Amino acid sequence: MSLHVRDIETRFRTTAGEVHAVNGVSFDVGDGELVGIVGESGSGKSVTINSILGLIRTSGTITSGTATFGGRDLIAMRSRDLRKIRGAEIGFIAQNPFGALNPVLRLSRQFENVVRAHRRLDRKEIRRQALAMLGHVGIHQPERVLDGYAHELSGGMAQRVVIALALMLDPTLVVADEPTTALDVTVQKQILDLISTLVRERERSMLIITHDLGVVANYCDRVVVMYCGRVMEDGPVREVFRRPYHPYALALLRSVPRAGQALQTLGGRLPKLNAQPVGCLFRDRCPYRMDVCDRVTPPLREVSPGRKVSCHLDVEQEVPTLVAG
Ligand SMILES: Nc1ncnc2c1ncn2[C@@H]1O[C@H](COP(=O)(O)OP(=O)(O)O)[C@@H](O)[C@H]1O
Ligand SMILES: [Mg+2]
Known part of the structure; x- marks a missing residue:
C-alpha cells in the first residue's frame, strides 16, 4: 500500500531550547x-519515520504535516488506531534488535502477543506460522529459538527474529530504520537480501533508512536524500546516482570511496537546528551559494519527470555531472 508524506515538521523541547529536527519533509x-x-547522521531520518509511525516521545511535537496510508492520515489518527495499523499493515524493523525484543519473555510468547494483538488465532496455529516465518528468515533451528530468550541470540540472529516478527502479519509496508548497522558486513548483506526478497516476492512496499549509499544502490528503486530535516533530492536511484542534481547529493556521492579512491570528506559542519530555519540549510557547505540561499528556503520542486530537488540553482545547467569512477 502506498504512503504519501507531506510537510512533516517535528520539534523537541530540550534544556538548551527547541530543536527543529524535521522541517517540512x-x-x-x-x-x-x-x-x-x-x-x-543527525539529518532527521529517524525522527521523520518515528513521526509517521507515532513513535515520538513526550518531549517531541509534530507541529505540521500528514502521512496518508491507504486513505488514512497516520498523523491525525488516535494512538490506539495507529497501533492497530503498526504491526499488522506496517511492519517496523528498528535499528537495535535487542531493544525490540522483551528480555524476560520466551520468544514464542512474543510471537503470540504480536499476532493476538491483531488476529484471533490459537497458540498452535501461531506457533506453526512463527516456525515457518523463522525458517523463511534463515533460522535453522526455529524450535529451539522460539522456546528460548532474546539474550541467547547473536546480533544477526536477533535481527532475523525481529524481521520475522515484523513480517508475521504480512504487512503491506515494511519500514526499517538502519536495520543492519550493528551487524558485520556479511550478515548485513544476508539480512538485506532477505528483507528485500520477501518484500519483492509479496509485492509489498518498503521504506529503508540508511546512511549507507551502497544499500540504496543495491536494494532501492528510489532515493530520498535528507539534510537537516529537509528533503534535498528525490528520484529514481539509477538517475540520481548517475547524475545528482543537488550540490549536497553530489557531495555525498563523491564522498563514497570507490575501489582505489580515497574518501573525500564533506567540508564544514551541520548547522545548529535550534531556531526556525531560514534559507537553504546546506548553504554554509555549498560551493554554489548565492544571496538568495540566505533568505529564501528553496522549495522541493520537480526538475524533470520523477525527479525533485530543493535548490535555487538551475541544477541541470549549473551543477556539474558526477565524474564516473
Ligand atoms: N528526543 C530528542 N530530543 C532532542 N533532540 C532530538 C531527539 N531526537 C532526535 N533529536 C535531534 O533531531 C535531529 C535528527 O535526529 P535523527 O532523526 O535521529 O537523525 P538521523 O536518524 O538522520 O541520524 C538530531 O539533531 C537529533 O539530535
Ligand atoms: Mg537514525
Whole structure:
C-alpha cells in the first residue's frame, strides 16, 4: 500500500531550547516500491519515520504535516488506531534488535502477543506460522529459538527474529530504520537480501533508512536524500546516482570511496537546528551559494519527470555531472 508524506515538521523541547529536527519533509512510497532515505547522521531520518509511525516521545511535537496510508492520515489518527495499523499493515524493523525484543519473555510468547494483538488465532496455529516465518528468515533451528530468550541470540540472529516478527502479519509496508548497522558486513548483506526478497516476492512496499549509499544502490528503486530535516533530492536511484542534481547529493556521492579512491570528506559542519530555519540549510557547505540561499528556503520542486530537488540553482545547467569512477 502506498504512503504519501507531506510537510512533516517535528520539534523537541530540550534544556538548551527547541530543536527543529524535521522541517517540512515530503515524499511518497508507491505500491510495490522500495524507497531509501539517506543522509548523514543527525539529518532527521529517524525522527521523520518515528513521526509517521507515532513513535515520538513526550518531549517531541509534530507541529505540521500528514502521512496518508491507504486513505488514512497516520498523523491525525488516535494512538490506539495507529497501533492497530503498526504491526499488522506496517511492519517496523528498528535499528537495535535487542531493544525490540522483551528480555524476560520466551520468544514464542512474543510471537503470540504480536499476532493476538491483531488476529484471533490459537497458540498452535501461531506457533506453526512463527516456525515457518523463522525458517523463511534463515533460522535453522526455529524450535529451539522460539522456546528460548532474546539474550541467547547473536546480533544477526536477533535481527532475523525481529524481521520475522515484523513480517508475521504480512504487512503491506515494511519500514526499517538502519536495520543492519550493528551487524558485520556479511550478515548485513544476508539480512538485506532477505528483507528485500520477501518484500519483492509479496509485492509489498518498503521504506529503508540508511546512511549507507551502497544499500540504496543495491536494494532501492528510489532515493530520498535528507539534510537537516529537509528533503534535498528525490528520484529514481539509477538517475540520481548517475547524475545528482543537488550540490549536497553530489557531495555525498563523491564522498563514497570507490575501489582505489580515497574518501573525500564533506567540508564544514551541520548547522545548529535550534531556531526556525531560514534559507537553504546546506548553504554554509555549498560551493554554489548565492544571496538568495540566505533568505529564501528553496522549495522541493520537480526538475524533470520523477525527479525533485530543493535548490535555487538551475541544477541541470549549473551543477556539474558526477565524474564516473
Ligand atoms: N528526543 C530528542 N530530543 C532532542 N533532540 C532530538 C531527539 N531526537 C532526535 N533529536 C535531534 O533531531 C535531529 C535528527 O535526529 P535523527 O532523526 O535521529 O537523525 P538521523 O536518524 O538522520 O541520524 C538530531 O539533531 C537529533 O539530535
Ligand atoms: Mg537514525
